[in-house]
Amino acid sequence: MPKLIVRPRTLKELWKLLPTLPAARKYLAGGTDLVTAANAGFDACGVWVDISGLKELQSVKETKTSVIIGAGVTIAGLETSPVIRRWLPVLTAAIPHFASPSLRNMATVGGNAANASPCADAVCALCAERAEVILELKGKKRRLPLPALFKGPKLTGVKKDELITAFEVPKWTHTGDYLKLGPRAYFGISKAAVALAVELEGDKIKSASVALASVAPVPLMAIKTAGYLTGRILGPETARAAAVLVKTEVSPITDVRSDADYRREMCGVLLERALLGCGVQGLGASG
Ligand SMILES: Cc1cc2nc3c(=O)[nH]c(=O)nc-3n(C[C@H](O)[C@H](O)[C@H](O)COP(=O)(O)OP(=O)(O)OC[C@H]3O[C@@H](n4cnc5c(N)ncnc54)[C@H](O)[C@@H]3O)c2cc1C
Structure with missing residues (x-):
């Protein structure tokens, strides 16, 4: 202590x-x-x-083109925000999977990123939402795409004394989901999790982001899979092929929570389910 x-x-x-x-x-x-x-x-x-007294870090703000989430906003704060529900469907879907209600009252989104666990749920969802992270050191700000912050398990590019102040997420018309496989249905660190965001034009995928947790040293962007999905019709064939492809992009390990082969297999299963779920809902927009 x-x-x-x-x-x-x-x-x-x-x-x-x-x-x-x-x-x-x-x-x-x-x-x-x-x-x-x-x-x-x-x-x-x-x-x-x-830093829990810094009011500057504690709000969710909306501009014309983006949503700005203060690093000090708690997971419970995200849960109750109408702006988050309106614009960030993947993050909204991830919140119930995040620990317990009491823990969500304490845990912040900035802490989730700075801690740099490959299992971090809010971070994984924000990566699929295409968030940028904003950092500040003695009044000097910089920003980078959120996935670029992570260098390894529990390792970030945050400099000494640098503070994560916010996350900026573009407003884009998309639907999505967050599917987490853990030891129980709720409350547990994931064996694997998939965050999917898709921009639909009818049943055609205009663009997609796929992020995964617990299956690589860092929260992983499945770039090839997202590229494959872009321009295709969202249906069982596309979902199945994407499920095969995503398994080639992950590099899971065997540890106390699960083994590598099972994790890899589940990435495909979760992505296929998420894709088919988005197709059925056919929302085409986050609100
Ligand atoms: C029982 C239990 C269950 C959990 N379940 C989950 C789960 O389901 N999903 C999940 O993702 N996580 C889970 N976690 C992990 C944890 O709750 C999250 O990582 C949480 O978001 C951390 O935020 P915090 O505010 O508590 O960070 P803190 O513990 O206060 O800080 C964590 C680290 O980040 C640094 N830090 C914090 N804020 C900043 C900032 N703004 N700028 C720079 N550095 C900063 C601190 O110095 C520290 O090194 C669980 C933890 C426990 C104990």
């Missing part, structure tokens, strides 16, 4: 405070990963900088 916890109230206060603190410091958001790791003896950090 840390020796000191500090709690700035604004971003300005945060940037002023950081140089006065010992170098071994970490941000604390909802604490669902950090406190768990510290309790298990895996976090030897001296100072936690509690």
